[in-house]
Amino acid sequence: MAGPRHDPSLYRERDLVPIRRALVSVSDKTDLVPLAQALAGAGVEIVSTGSTAARIRDAGLAVTDVSAVTGFDEALDGRVKTLHPGVHAGLLADLRLEDHERQLEELAIAPFELVVVNLYPFVETVASGAARDDVVEQIDIGGPAMVRAAAKNHANVAIVVSPESYPSIVEALGVGGTRLQERRELAARAFAHTAEYDRAVATWFAEGTIHEDALPNHLTIKAERLATLRYGENSHQRAAIYTRVGGHGIAQATQLQGKEMSYNNYVDADAALRAAFDLLKPAVAIIKHANPCGIATAAPHALDPIASAHLRAHACDPVSAFGGVIAANRTVTLKMAENLRDIFTEVIIAPGFEPEALEVFRLKKNLRVLELPADWHQERMDVRLVSGGLLLQDADRFPDDIESVAAEWELVSGERPPEEALSNLIFAWKTCRAVKSNAIVLAKDSATVGIGMGQVNRVDSCRLAVERAGERARGSVAASDAFFPFADGPQILVDAGVSAIIQPGGSVRDGEVVDLARQAGVTMFFTGERHFYH
Structure with a gap:
């Protein structure tokens, strides 16, 4: 009225x-x-x-x-x-x-x-x-x-x-x-x-009125502007970062030193967290342009596990790691900080830092050092804006007991590998999720040695991963985030000397791909689960 x-x-x-x-x-x-x-x-x-x-x-x-x-x-x-x-x-x-x-x-x-x-x-x-x-x-x-x-x-x-x-x-x-x-x-x-x-x-x-497994009919996202950034992805774009009420993520991290965070710094640091915290063992991920140029866990029996994980991640692609963004899933130690002394790095983010490590970082005044909030955890849902609306989905997460899930994977070629080799396959499968599709990861001893990312066909991703791995490709294992539509991609991996391949399966030409693996004596698993990352 x-x-x-x-x-x-x-x-x-x-x-x-x-x-x-x-x-x-x-x-x-x-x-x-x-x-x-x-x-x-x-x-x-x-x-x-x-x-x-x-x-x-x-x-x-x-x-x-x-x-x-x-x-x-x-x-x-x-x-x-x-x-x-x-x-x-x-x-x-x-x-x-x-x-x-x-x-x-x-x-x-x-x-x-x-x-x-x-x-x-x-x-x-x-x-x-x-x-x-x-x-x-x-x-x-x-x-x-x-x-x-x-x-x-x-x-x-x-x-x-x-x-x-x-x-x-x-x-x-x-x-x-x-x-x-x-x-x-x-x-x-x-x-x-x-x-x-x-x-x-x-x-x-x-x-409170819908089933917990259902998606909400109405979605409200409340956020407050935390800071206006110098610019967005490019200098002509305005940008700001907002903190979401009830958030426990990178927007709530404490910056301990360094220049102001940029839009791209935040994007890359978030991608690095996604990669490093997928792994339960001490792990480090190095990111450039939202893609990993190296992910690794610590070497067995390492005296300083997180420092070991960083060295092994950096060794995957030292050229691309220049100017990278690093995430560690454990407290950063003095030894890890010393590893970084002569490596140009934009951002490092971790749950904590030893005081001696911070003393080393203070010599690199432009390095942005971010400490995660104590209650940090990975998001349960992913939200993405599209023109006129937004998309909501369950976050793509791995279960903590992935070993029990791995027992259900279908072995379609070769013999079931021993526990150490299977652990390497699990590592490759997990890290593949952090790579933009089409994604191919080559790994050895739970460290990436070659990554092919963001290509419009899987053959090019295979070539790129093999090229970056070089001689390290021989004896490595390969993971693909989605099925191989043809046998040409796996052929590149087999020719490079990979010993095992893990992939979702589900292509109409799976038979051709499996025949190739069997003829080459390469172990192959079908997981039945895809991990696209766009």
Whole structure:
């Protein structure tokens, strides 16, 4: 139903609005007392509720309880306290209209010129794992009603929903009141605040009413800008990084030293984490342009496993590793840092760093050093924007007990290899997932020796992997992220001397590929599972 219409000529000009009466009710009490002191010092009457009023009163300041305004005590454990004409008439009266002013006088209701409200901590309560009833209690009703009322009436009322805006209100007190443009801007922030809050509540309800194996009917992603980046993938593109509420990833990492992170740094570092943390043993991944140029686990019985893993990853393709981004899945040691002393590296990210390692890195002042948050974990879902919408899928993850899964792989050529050789095949299969499709990985002793990535046909990927491996291809194992549509790709691998091939299988020409492997005496497994990475 539409609201009343007024003759435009009835509206009086109102730019500067002096602050005489303020309604203050906040869950986040950051800087509340300094704001209240400034208001009281300017002669503003403060009306407040519950714990907010108590905090202001404890600071020795005068405060009017909202129950004195409504003539109604808080009820139902605080669920009902501000939902009353004595409050909302004071918020919604448009004093540009003489009729509204007259009605307030008849009702003996004083208007508010300032409202300071932020909402119950719903998102934080959900993130804490609280019980459902406790979460429900954090669904604010009166707060959003006050925020929206004041924002609608921004011609007369300034609405503040964050302590970040307190300084501008204190400044306004010193110049006689708030200006219309400022009130418009505050209203815009207020409506964004309640919209985000409502989306969070709606998402929580939606997730609680669908089967846990189903994808949500409604998807809400809330993020706050963390930093504006110098530029995007290229210098003419604007860019920023946003942190997602409840996130535990690279956006929450702590930068310990180095230049500002760039857009490409973040993309490559995230790809490096994906590769390194797929592996349970101490492992290092080196990334360039979102593709690995080396991934390795530590050599058996290495005295410093993470340093060993780095040296073996670097040996895969030292040329491409120049200017790379490195991720380690263990604390970076002094020895690993010393390995990097003479290697130009853009970023290194890990769960921790030995103090002595950081001392070495300080000599490389441009090196960006990022420490993962303690609660870092790989995402459960992948989201990707497309024009006009987005795609959502389960993250492509390997089970921790992949050895038991490997026991179900179909051996289609040769004899089942001994445990050490099978472990190498598992490593190749895991690392292949981190390579952009079409992907071919050659590995020896749980370290990559040749990688073919991002080609538009699998034959070229095979050639590239073999070329990069050189003599190291002989005796290695090969992994392919998808089936071989023809036998020409495997022929390249066989000619290079690979001893085993692991691939999903499923091509209409699987028979030709298996015959090739059998004739060459090469072990081949079908996993039945593809690992495209676009």
